[in-house]
Amino acid sequence: MKIFRTFEEIIDYAIEKEMDEIEFYSEIANRMDRENMKGLFRNFALEKTARMLRLEKMKDVKTGFDFDEIQDLKIEGSLEDIDHAKNDLSYQDALIIAMKREKAKFKFYLNMAGSALNKECKDTFIALANEEARQKLKIEIEYDEHILLEN
Template structure:
């Protein structure tokens, strides 16, 4: 069980998760054959990099959170069982994994926003949650337009 003791631990955890996703999306992009799919994954990796920078800036703000409420984020959940490094990762598999990752991160930032004591902190985490929801929607649209149509 992951327990956060300080705001900085939360931000460091979020930055680590964003870095993991940058690596994942970059790797998937390099393995995709379709140009627009490759571009989609590269774009998300760039957005994640920008988010890491925003998170670094949040460290300086020292917002207040009620850390007693933040005990277990359960970010990885069932994703730990998925082998992200498989060479035969299909386009459909990659999209499903991406949607799950974005949903988990959305929940993480939403939980952080609910634990925020001040307005600035709450708004910052809600903005991060919104970014994750937007990225998940991009993958869902891609899945709907290219996977569901093909099946």
């Protein structure tokens, strides 16, 4: 269970998760046989890098948070049902892992937006949540077009 006590802890946690996803998407991109998916996952890694830099800039924002409103999001337990480190990771498994990661990050940013007490911080977290939702949608479309249609 992750409990945040300061705004800086929230930002540091978010940056750490973005860094994990940069590594994840870069690694998955290198394993993909389909060039379009290599490109998609590489683009996700680049987008996560840009998001990480935005989060770094937020450290300078003077903000308030209602820390009583921030609850355990149970993100950690939902992410790794499939071992993404295994060498024989299937295309389907990679997409499922990616969808779960994007959903968890969407929930995290939405929760942070709901707890932010100033407009700038709230708007930034909402924008980050929307970016995660767009990435999840891209993965869902790929899954729908290439996994569900094949089965």
